[in-house]
Amino acid sequence: MGGTSSKPVEQAGVAGRSRAITGGGGGQKGKQGLHKLPADTVKAHPEDYEVLEAALAKLLIFNRLDPQLQRRIVQEMYERKVGAGEILMKEGDTGLAASELFVVKSGKFEVLQRRQGQNVRVNMKERCDCFGEISLMYDSPRSATVAATTDAVVWVLDRAVFRYFVREIQETQVSQIELFLNSVPILSPLTKEERMRIVDALEEATYPAGTKVIVEGEGGDLFYIIKDGEAIVYVDTPQGQRKVNHLFKADFFGERALLSAEPRMATVEAYTKLVCLTLRRDTFTEILGPLEKLMTREKSPQVVAQKMAKLQPRGSHVHRPLAEVLIKRRKKGRQGDTWELVRARGHLDEVQELRKGGTKLVELDGQTKDANTLVLTEGPVLGGGAFSRVSIVAEESTGRTYALKRMRKSAVVQCPEHVYCEQAITKNVAHPFCIRQYASFQDKYHLYFLFDLMPGGDLMDVLVAEASVIKHRVPQGGWQVGCLAPKVKMLQGMSEDLARFYIASIVLTLDYLHINHIVYRDLKPENVFIDSQGFTKLGDFGFAKVLENGNRTYTFCGTPGYVAPENVLAHGYNYSVDWWGLGVLMYVLLTGRQPFSTPKTEDPMVVMRRIVDENYQIKYPPYLSPQAKDLIARLLERKPAKRIGMLNGRAHDVMNHKWFEGLNWAELEARRVTPPRKPKDSDSAKRLKELVDVERKTGGKVPKESAEELQDCEMVFADF
Template identity: 80%
Template sequence: MTGRAKAITGGAVKGKATLPKLPTNAVKSQPEDYAFIENALGRLLLFGKLDSQVQRKIVSEMYERTVPAGDILIKEGDTGLAACELYVVKSGKFEVLQKRQGQNVRVNIKERGDCFGEISLMYDSPRTATVAATMDAVVWALDRQVFRFFVRELQETQVSQVELFLNSVPILANLSREERIRLVDAFEENTYQAGQKVIVEGDKGDLFYIVKEGEAIVYQNTPGGQRKVNHLFKADFFGERALLKDEPRMATVEAYTKLVCLTLKRETFQEILGPLEQLMAREKSNQVVAQKMAKLQPRGSHVHRPPAEVLIKRNKKGRNGNTIEVVRARGHLDEVLELRKGGTKLEGMDPGASGKEANTLVLTEGTVLGGGAFSRVSIVTEESTGRTYALKRMRKSAVVQCPEHVFCEQAITKNVAHPFCIRQYASFQDKYHLYFLFDLMPGGDLMDVLVAEAKVIKRRVPQGTWRIGCLAPKVKMLQGMSEDLARFYIGSIVLALEYLHNNNIVYRDLKPENVFIDASGYVKLGDFGFAKVLENGNRTYTFCGTPGYVAPENVLAHGYNYSVDWWGLGVLMYVLLTGRQPFSTPKTDDPMVVMRRIVDENYQIKYPPYLSPAAKDLISRLLERKPAKRMGMLNARAMDIKNHKWFENLAWEELEARRMAAPRKPKEADSAKRVKEMIENEKKTAGKTPKETPEELQECEMVFADF
């Protein structure tokens, strides 16, 4: 059974990315070393797939670090700045040590040309081993932000270049920018040698071509023989009529030099945007603009909002027994009043009353649902209405380095309004913490349901000499929840993602642990810490998500949009039905091995024999490695998924209206064990909260002043 997965992020980048500065007095790698370093890095997943010019730019920004004999370069468990670099050994020797049963054991030796720390180029992952110099040594260091700067620069340039090419094609003039961006990922790159014919006059074709590199000659047949009619260079295009209909080619195109073309099939174009004839006939008018997806706007500004006081009452154990501790926090009037909409009026006071009492929110804290050293989630009761909520508390100092995620979660969860998305009712802060007040979801999450429903079964599997299934021996295998139960949950998530995408929001961290169960058995998508608003067809480049669930375009830092959520849905569906992740065979604890499988088109996902053909087909279409061809990203968007055979008898309108009876009601046993574990964890970490310096507290106050 797959365990609980931890989300990670490579760090957010605000606006236009800039090249990070190297450490003071850093000695950059020398030109004579470039080829050697490139060869060493070429074996890595992330580096090996890059354009040679980008590889050279990255290598030129690496710098030397001297490591005297006996010094530790990497310490097992380190995070943050100590875990943001990859190293290539220039000289000397290192031993790699791992702690096993309390003892450091040598597991490897690193010498000239060896590299280590690849996963640090993706995200802040704790170092998995200690690396120490056994003799005086020198390494070349590559910083994560430097690497991702150049990869992002490459992808943005390529996207802009193809978009510019498409702008010059007359028959595509009616496409919006968002539609052109959707086409960018659909192009395939083909190479032709000098003298090779690309298309032949009279032949039928369905490909449209854009010249990326090289030159080509265009010929036409005449009564006097073949005549040259054009010479094509970079950014020129041909064969565009093939996007309209199947008709004979009107000329022959032959490569004059080595020719690299971007090609697009008519079938692919229609899958993504629909028939071109309809798009050409469409007027560029206000009607077209009105069809664009609505954008969520914050309901109110942080500026000039009347302040409000929040009192949090909680039990505190002391030497003389339990006492009531009152924590004072500050919020805003609109958020305090939001809680009272539709609730019980305060005694003798209208929800809109003036005065200090109207500006005060009193919460009584109860059971802790989860937590650790820097955060916790607990049940609270709002005194004026008696309504219960979930209170999420985060230590400011733990999130001050990535405030973008916090503010995105605040804005998005405050404005979402869908039955299958968790809603935020208030946000406030005290000296040390940030708080969110959310819907209370007492039924645990989908991982709790999976643990309760999964079982080991025996199935006859033909193998080896056993060709006939009924004679084959029975094999034990893990089975997740039933397809009927999974269909209810997956269908609900499809509706939630459709709503988010229609409002320009990409979720980015879909997994069982982030899908919560309410008291009636319905699900709500929660934990919007990685969610982000995308506008005008833009992409985002931040690596975030959970290893095993991240999409190929996320792993390779190619820039992505809503496509990653549909990939995540495919992984989630596989996990719910099988109890394991699709890229976990053969079993490995190394996240880089999983990442390689995710991007490797030759890696075949293994489906257990009990899965229905329809389930396998839907999963495979969602786990399409090319985002433009992934189900959910084609012309009909989420409707393609809704109309899939696996959902054949699902009443979508009844489900969204919550008129469909939940097939499984939450049981106390589902989450009781995990809650107990979390409470124990809370006790263990209760005395380990950080002691911030005055300077750190001042920084937190400045960063979160508008929270």
Template identity: 75%
Template sequence: MYERSVTAGEILIKEGDTGLGASELYVVKSGEFEVLERRQGINMRVNRKARGDCFGEVSLMYSCPRSATVAALQDSVVWVLERQVFRQYMQEVKETEASQVELFLNSVPLLASLSREEKLMLVDALEEQVFPAGTCIVRQGDPGDQFYIIKEGEAVVYQQTPQGMRTVNRLFKADFFGERALLTEEPRAASVEATTKLKVFVLARNRFVEILGPLYSLMAREKSPAVVTQRLMKLQTKGTPTHLPAEVLVKRKKRLRGGGETWEVVRARGHLDEVQELRASVPPGEKQPAQVVLTEGAILGGGAFSRVSIVTEETSGRQYAMKRMRKSAVVQCPEHVFCEQAITRNTAHPFCLRQYASFQDKLHLYFLFDLMPGGDLMDVLVAEARVIKRRIAQGAWKRACLAPKVKMLKGMDEGLARFYIASIVLALEYLHDNSIVYRDLKPENVFIDSQGFVKLGDFGFAKVLESGKRTYTFCGTPGYVAPENVLAHGYNTSVDWWGLGVLLYVLLTGRQPFSSPKTDDPMVVMRRIVDDNWRVKYPPYLSGQAKDLISRLLERKPTRRLGMLNGRAADIKRHKWFEGLDWEALEARKVEPPRRPRDDSAKRLRELTDNERKQKREPKETPEELQECEMVFADF
């Protein structure tokens, strides 16, 4: 952190700011500040900040407009912490800690058969304990079920023999004891006593088995034919799919100033994937780029930087969804665009959105995706949710049958939610098997096709993880992010299973689990997410199986979370809430969807079109900005 002086009357934070100042946390060293919020056109004082107080902490998580104005009431001094510095140091601290513990694990001969990725999973599972000097940690003859690694301090090992008690060893930092407990339940062969204050990492056998399975199976695995074959496969060169260069003409209607419409043709360049109908115009053996003509139709939706519309391919008549992004709007975070391009180009799963082409013109980037005319899961939730009345035993009413009825919001039926959640489990299992973490699971990113099946879409935050590696970038929506994401501890596919738990809760209740009691403050939500003592409340109409599944997915410790145990996604599939579901038939799309898309698409499309017309026109870029965009997206 560094100091910054603020003169009396100076505005340190301005409500609505999104620039550099929106990525800083402030701690008051001296002086005083007032916090102002604009209400009905007037700045109202809502708080004061004095020595020791902090403000702007949400900026350490992610970029969002400032929610209030902060001005100095007198000459003051603040300490400043920037988001990039904060997350860089958090990453360094966690990586150093993990490397140190991994080094300890590497010294244990019994764990030599584990891969690096498996050892890193154990790093997360280890729990720290502290023992005062003189404490007997392990007693000779007692059954053993825990393994210890010394983090700090010293201990002595002694044995009871016919000749009496004798010291057999002394243990220091990085030494370990009790490792046989991971393999068998045999009695302890010696006692271990702390000679100083002792800090140790502890791993119980049942936790080891939950995460990786029995140790004897892992030791035998190393010599199995399956492992040998897998190693040989990794040595083979993997080919990448070929993509055909293409010239794309996009025809769209343009409104004239004097009224009426005309057709505008935009010429773009890009690549097509292995789709025969899009290659129909290419003569066999010819080297010139394929030419594809797309006619743009109704709008399907849009986000902060993009809009999605229906397009029709002229040769085949097939319809697609075309996502268009303004280059200048995404030039500051091109890695998300290129990740989405690479991942959606190579995914091939019935419940993941597929990309058929990517191309660009002077101002825009384009993706061609599966057409999903049924909207998204949020549309389904809005249509299915309803207010119900339920008797609840509370206060003076000891019996629910005598209590007055209470109104409460109910989401979709569990049978419908089961169909959607099971499909997403299969999609996430496929992505994780291919080392892809999705990172932005929410109803708005799950789309419905014309038959009623779902596809996971919007892969802007998805990322390919190297084996055993973690990522530290804060990604996602505040109400859906996992604790390890909020705390910048580094994470892997664990965040997707947490997101699945939040999504299931939202679909069944119509509200987010960490927003009740109701709050619009993202920092309050994220504090609840990381607080072990804050408990999610379940409405009385949820089944016991649904509550159990949600609670096991919303486990704050990643190594205890369902989906991250030894069985991975199979553990979720075996949960009682999914009992009777034919997973193979579902993945083959042989199951009849329980809900067909409603015929309200015309109304929704009209609303989207009207909203776009009311929006401000896209800004004009300077020549310098256009040149920067051209350089950044030259390989798109």
């Protein structure tokens, strides 16, 4: 665990450590994760689709699916030959042997069950009969043995395939409808849960071209979202009807009907065949209550309090007793080094859990401390930034080492929301590539977090160690190609294989955070740490934020050079900024430079102007692979809606990119791969020496807060 530094953006030819700024207060990973079929596998033929759909329609789990989804699933079924006398499935089988459903294409099967020690035939299966339905739901032991009585062929449907497509299609459809609802201002007071309830209540209606869906002046109780087709909007004028709008898919109309039966303000006519999702006012009221009350509720003090409460972690410290923390810290003085004891109070649930069975009473200052007292001995500095410093600490009862992040209260009192978000988020994240928080506490002047210790430094340390100046042939004219082109010196970052490992780990991390409604907002090499094995862990969640109900945030924060255009322009943003940050990070790791730093400038505003300028072309070194350049370009798409990671497949689109071809995402997330690079002691040696030198020079210089400032800090962080 470390902090950020305020060094220049470019230093010694390698992208330097950048200072962050703020403007104010499980499952399968993509289709490639599916079981690969043998090369000679025969999939169901198109002429078989209707037969299969009819056969599967008998099954409860299948017949309620959308017809398009049914067709997509049967397209993935394949044939398996079964010889006469061969056992297709065996009673009691579990795991992979119990993960498939079968439909008989030809031949006959007998179904046998063990009864009083004997196999008894209980049924026969012939063409179009199905068996094994429960295997599509979960891993359950086979309830019978099925054996072929003749040479036979079955169609096979694998659970992973079935669940993959059911989830993919349903998530796509629900997300699309939810997105439509998010665009309706009158529904803005609704929570995500409430919007999802509306999704379930929507009904589909179809109107032929030329049909007047609503008529100006008439009453109505229906709200419409266009699912497919086009519509024309007219209003009556003294000169006759006048066209005022042309509506397309995802547009909506009639939303005022959810409030009252007031007369329609315009006529809407189907321009083509029009398919709409509709919601009646009485249905809305039935499932959520009157919309007027929901709109009023949004502004009430109770709702504001509820929103603040959502920032509290599970098992919030509000309900936890405070515990004593003692920090033994070496103090520099004219007479030599001495030890000072800092007393703090805090919440120690996680660290106390780790100490169970291994705690012991600690002798300190001639007194025996209770086993619940946390005693930490502070060691070397690991990192430092504008608001914080990070050092190694040892927990005395167990000897385990951690990273201790310390923040001066007076330095962060103007933006406490960042501190509380970091506290809540790092306590609750549970991903192998995220740093974990074990405790949080405070003394009179400081706030503290106890984190995982990351001895391998950060990605900037790795980049500095791996970057090199190379000679690469660059054509200077039309005739100078290949071996005739002169060699030009240029900076190269780490290898693409090494960068691929790190970037893939971060993709999995972002996917996890976004699924949990967390936008990170400060992705850069200095915030990606390396553990003792060589795996990454994302840390420093000071700018992370929970986005609930599909909300957007407008706070400008991040690091110049890494911020996205929508952040710079204050257009409002969500998870899109993290994918942009990933594109910048990937460019930096591969080239040793930032993508918007040419021509070189020390002015962050120049960099940000380039970021939003669509005419500014990013220059790619010639040694980058086409796949790498393509992925970076798609991540650095200036329009958030078109940016990879924000498209229909979200993170899966990134995972499926050719640059990651051959990567086993499931194994990576399970940490079952061998990291391509082990941490080296020399990686962060230079940086640590610089930090120690800074500490030695400034260690005694601390701000002198007034009594009023200290009281203000105490009030703001009373619930920390």
